[in-house]
Amino acid sequence: MRYFEIRGPAENVESQWSGEYRAHHRWHLSGVECPRYGPWAWMDAFPSVDLSHVPEPGLSEQKGPTSLEEYNRLVALVRPFVPPELPVRAGASFGPMVGTARGRFGPISCDPPWEVVLREDAVELLKSEGLSGIIAVRMELKSRRSTTPALYELESRPLARLHPDCIGEWKTPACDICGRPESFALPPKRWLLRSSIPEGLDVFGLAGANPRVVSERFVEVLQRLGPADVTYRELPAAD
Secondary structure (H helix, E strand, C coil), X not given: CCEEEEECCCCCCCCCCCCEXXXXXXXXXXXXXXXXXXXXXXXXXXXXXXXXXXXXXXXXXXXXXXXXXXXXXXXXXHHHHCCCCCCCCCCCEXXXXXXXXXXXXXXXXXXXXXXXXXXXXXXXXXXXXXXXXXXXXXXXXXXXXXXXXXXEEEECCEEECECHHHHCCCEECCCCCCCCCCEECCCCCCCEEHHHCCCCCCEEEECCEEEEEEEHHHHHHHHCCCCCCCEEEECCEEC
């Protein structure tokens, strides 16, 4: 199976679609002020996670970095509502995206590249073709056009890893004080660690990196719906 990183439109290529949205996730975990590394926040987004029963109004507000004590308190509140295989880290967002939309949308878009948005017919086609790992959450968007189709954010869980050889020495070690994970600059030439690829899944994310990865089956199915303002960069795999 071949895998591809979803990217925005190629430079100097005119957009096929006019659609754009302004939205944010319903709940947010603030950044944290680490005594060792200073303030930091990750960019995890899990729209399928429902925090409506968490008794903390502050999660509905986007705030700057908080103290380590307050951050640990919030993590303890959120953790029981998040699947155990998913990380709970500073800066994470949860729940559906809420906001406004305008224009005409293609079958798939990603602007910014870590937010992959699918048109409703694209979600239906992916599921009817039996693709695995399709977690698509309907965005709560208001639009002046009654004909605007429903849009869904595609959740990409960080289950795979880049190969250590392509990361090299570009790493910041994990922190045992605040829980910050090991981080690294995204290498320009990159490939997957084969043993980390989740078997049978057609969509997944990468631990420690923003790119969203899809299978060649995903690409082939969506191409049936016509042009889209995205490009696909192949990610090889190695042992």
